[in-house]
Amino acid sequence: MTPLFFIRYVALLVFGIAISFAFAGIRFSKKAFCSEFSVFLLSTVLQLVFFFIFGDRIVWMLYPLLAHLPIALVFLIIYKKRLSTIFASISAAYLCCQPAKWIELFYIELFGKSDFAVWLYIISLVLSFIIFIKTVTPYASKIYNKNDSLVYLFGVIPMIYYIYDYTMSVYTDFWRNNIPVVVEFLPLFFCFIYFSFCIVYYREYEQKREALHKEQIIRITSEQRAKEIETVKAKEQEMKLLRHDMRHFFTNLQLCISDGNTEKALEMISSFSEIIENTAIMRFCKNSTINYVVSAFAEKFRENGIRFNCSIKIENLDVDEISFASIVSNALENAYNAQLDLPVSKRKIDLMLCNKDEKILFSIRNPYFSKPVFVDGIPVSRKEGHGFGTQSILYLTESLGGNCQFSVTDEDFIIRVVI
Numbered sequence: 001m002t003p004l005f006f007i008r009y010v011a012l013l014v015f016g017i018a019i020s021f022a023f024a025g026i027r028f029s030k031k032a033f034c035s036e037f038s039v040f041l042l043s044t045v046l047q048l049v050f051f052f053i054f055g056d057r058i059v060w061m062l063y064p065l066l067a068h069l070p071i072a073l074v075f076l077i078i079y080k081k082r083l084s085t086i087f088a089s090i091s092a093a094y095l096c097c098q099p100a101k102w103i104e105l106f107y108i109e110l111f112g113k114s115d116f117a118v119w120l121y122i123i124s125l126v127l128s129f130i131i132f133i134k135t136v137t138p139y140a141s142k143i144y145n146k147n148d149s150l151v152y153l154f155g156v157i158p159m160i161y162y163i164y165d166y167t168m169s170v171y172t173d174f175w176r177n178n179i180p181v182v183v184e185f186l187p188l189f190f191c192f193i194y195f196s197f198c199i200v201y202y203r204e205y206e207q208k209r210e211a212l213h214k215e216q217i218i219r220i221t222s223e224q225r226a227k228e229i230e231t232v233k234a235k236e237q238e239m240k241l242l243r244h245d246m247r248h249f250f251t252n253l254q255l256c257i258s259d260g261n262t263e264k265a266l267e268m269i270s271s272f273s274e275i276i277e278n279t280a281i282m283r284f285c286k287n288s289t290i291n292y293v294v295s296a297f298a299e300k301f302r303e304n305g306i307r308f309n310c311s312i313k314i315e316n317l318d319v320d321e322i323s324f325a326s327i328v329s330n331a332l333e334n335a336y337n338a339q340l341d342l343p344v345s346k347r348k349i350d351l352m353l354c355n356k357d358e359k360i361l362f363s364i365r366n367p368y369f370s371k372p373v374f375v376d377g378i379p380v381s382r383k384e385g386h387g388f389g390t391q392s393i394l395y396l397t398e399s400l401g402g403n404c405q406f407s408v409t410d411e412d413f414i415i416r417v418v419i
Contacts, residue, residue: 023089025141088155091162100124285312305344330389341369362417
């Protein structure tokens with residue numbers, strides 16, 4: 001054993017131990033340093049003993065027991081890590097040795113064996129350590145400490161490679177003999193893992209997407225309920241003030257009639273009737289949830305000079321009321337925002353909601369200031385932070401088993417929903 005070979009061995013062992021600890025999510029500290037140093041000493045002593053008794057071939061064959069098992073025991077006993085985390089972090093650290101190994105082999109193929117090849121390996125190992133610690137570890141350490149299914153999903157490639165490398169190149173000569181079945185195993189394995197990962201990732205993505213939409217629905221519903229409560233409170237306050245003014249109104253009305261000023265009395269009655277009408281909560285349909293949504297927006301439209309034509313002829317609503325109310329709310333909100341860019345004389349929103357052939361038909365038509373941009377039949381907002389309403393309408397309609405269509409004419413933007 002030459003001094004240079006010993007330096008190479010020390011560098012490789014330190015690299016493997018440090019990367020394994022980092023991947024396992026064990027932050028550098030005095031305790032971690034003592035643990036790593038203890039593993040290093042134990043592994044070095046065991047390998048030296050077996051080297052002088054049995055030779056380097058046996059040491060290399062028993063390397064998983066002499067080097068990796070002590071790390072696994074420290075993770076399990078001292079740091080209480082799960083087996084999935086232990087297997088994934090150690091096998092991933094083993095995989096991280098490949099860049100330096102490949103660089104050394106590439107140099108040897110070009111220039112032959114020399115001391116510089118060993119130094120190049122050590123330098124490559126140090127650079128690999130810096131790169132992996134800076135770029136990979138922050139993410140791998142979090143992944144390898146999540147639930148077992150996710151750890152095995154991301155750790156299966158280094159785990160299988162670990163087993164494959166020892167089985168085919170250490171314990172047997174299958175790889176060196178270039179046996180086709182052995183050579184083609186890795187492409188077969190990567191094919192299987194790739195498509196399995198695609199399936200699992202898509203399912204995770206869909207679940208996350210559904211969770212985000214549910215969160216958005218809850219938020220929109222909560223905001224809408226808050227608006228409705230504020231509207232009711234405002235109407236109640238107006239009624240209190242109205243009752244307070246009733247005494248003065250009747251006193252003034254009595255004086256007008258006593259003085260024979262009929263015209264003034266009729267004018268006062270007409271004005272007071274208008275005030276009473278404005279305090280009433282508008283009724284558009286029998287369904288209270290939909291009525292709250294529509295009436296809240298109708299009030300907002302009135303305040304902003306938007307003409308609102310509403311036709312609701314619905315007998316039953318055999319779908320989830322909250323989800324459908326969120327569709328209506330998002331559609332009205334989008335239409336409202338589109339009107340604010342228009343002059344008051346052109347502001348208009350038409351709403352239609354009815355039952356037909358056991359289906360729920362819902363549509364909104366409104367003029368626009370700038371023609372919407374469509375991508376795959378879906379309008380895309382030019383403004384940052386906008387466009388979530390359209391996505392929610394699509395998602396909610398699909399979740400209720402319906403269809404949604406967006407279209408434009410020369411003047412109007414139209415949403416049609418059939419459930």
